[in-house]
Amino acid sequence: MTATGRRIRKRKLKAEINVVPYIDVMLVLLIIFMVTAPLLNLGVDVKLPQVAAASVEQPRQQVVVQVGEDGALSLIQKDEQGPADKIALDADELLLRVAAIRNQNPNLVVFVAGDGAVPYARVIEILQRLRTEAKVEKATLLTSSPEPAQK
Structure with a gap:
């Protein structure tokens, strides 16, 4: 015993890992990855492929909604009698x-012909509005066949 009456205590060793510095490092790395990830996709030019699909049977009455390069819309109607009428509309x-055409013919097929320079979202918006607002069940995109290889 000591003169003060206290016992001498031995310190126990701590067998723990201090994880606070590891958490700090992990958060810093997380922030670095979150900041740099959006910068990795700067943009890629995509040239959409042409489709060489089999021809579909052409309906008697053809209705084509044409989306011009500037986003202007036109309605083209073709009958089995003859030429098509092209009307520019909003x-x-x-x-x-x-x-109105669909009310006369419930099996109407509407083709959406979008110019290659038109944003894809604009063409899909028109296609979706035809299906929802005009209640056209068969609305599809119109494509062209690829050009034959030059010899």
Whole structure:
């Protein structure tokens, strides 16, 4: 015993790992990856492929919604009698006309012909509006066949 009456205690060794520095390092790495990940996809030019699919049976009455390079819409109607009528319309008028044609012919097939320079979202928007607002069940994209190889 000591003069003060206290016992001498031996210190126990701690067998623990201090994880705070590891968590700090992990959070710093997480922030670095979160900042740099969006910068890795700067943009890729995509040239969409042409489709060499089999021809589909052409319906008697053809209705083609044409989306021009500037986003302007046109309605093209073809009958079995002869030439097509091409009418430039805005989106709401076009949907009303297509709905009226669909009321006369419930099995109407509408083709959406989008120019290659038109944003894809614009073409899909027109396609979706034809299906939802004009109630056209068979609305599809119109494609062209690939050019034959030059010899």
